[in-house]
């Protein structure tokens with residue numbers, strides 16, 4: 013059954029006119045990562061490939077296309093975790109980086125720390141030869157428009173509750189049975205400057221352990237952190253639950269206990285996978301055994317062959 017990769021493009025409400033782009037984005041990210049795995053690449057290489065592709069796609073709230081904070085600026089968070097060694101790396105509140113997930117991986121590979129933030133993360137990026145990009149290159153017309161709309165005193169409460177989400181993430185199992193996760197986000201629309209969400213926090217934005225599986229989460233960060241959603245799901249898997257049942261249990265607990273909505277992609281080390289959400293929508297895609305699966309609404313599940321790379 014191995015290998016497998018599952019990606020998400022964020023839980024929340026995806027406006028109709030943006031749903032096709034969102035579906036295409038998660039499908040092509042899953043396929044790109046699947047080719048890495050098929051070529052013998054590690055699960056860590058695959059999740060970074062998937063998330064880099066989603067960060068580069070302006071349809072998602074990560075990298076280019078990130079939502080803006082209250083001052084109209086981009087501040088991004090990202091995490092990676094390796095299930096073989098439990099090594100992890102994260103960055104928070106980074107501003108001028110095109111691919112925060114790659115910087116998070118450098119934190120894991122090149123430092124003795126688990127997370128670098130803001131100015132310190134920038135200095136580290138510079139020392140690693142990671143190019144700085146101008147803020148404008150990360151800001152889309154759409155994110156600017158939403159920021160403005162949300163500043164208005166009569167801002168639509170539905171948009172403020174559900175429309176703020178859109179993180180991206182991936183989990184994978186490689187041919188050796190190693191699991192990994194990666195998650196990246198622009199955070200919550202019109203957040204306070206300096207706000208750090210769940211994404212870079214181990215056990216909240218993601219977790220990976222070869223003994224149980226890997227999870228990448230999306231949704232309301234402040235409530236995800238209260239229940240450490242990724243770790244909670246793996247706890248249920250350690251107790252014998254399937255990836256799907258454990259994901260549902262974690263999401264149901266978050267909803268009943270703290271009123272939070274979200275979504276997750278989950279794998280176990282054998283390659284069983286799940287894409288589950290309590291929000292109205294979550295774009296997701298999974299590639300395994302030459303097949304590509306994807307969906308957007310609860311119960312939706314389309315299947316087609318994986319497209320060969322051009």
Ligand code: ASP
Pocket residue numbers: 022023073176177178179197198199200209210211229230231232233234236
């Ligand atoms: N979890 C992210 C955050 O709170 C947002 C999202 O998943 O859309 O920063």
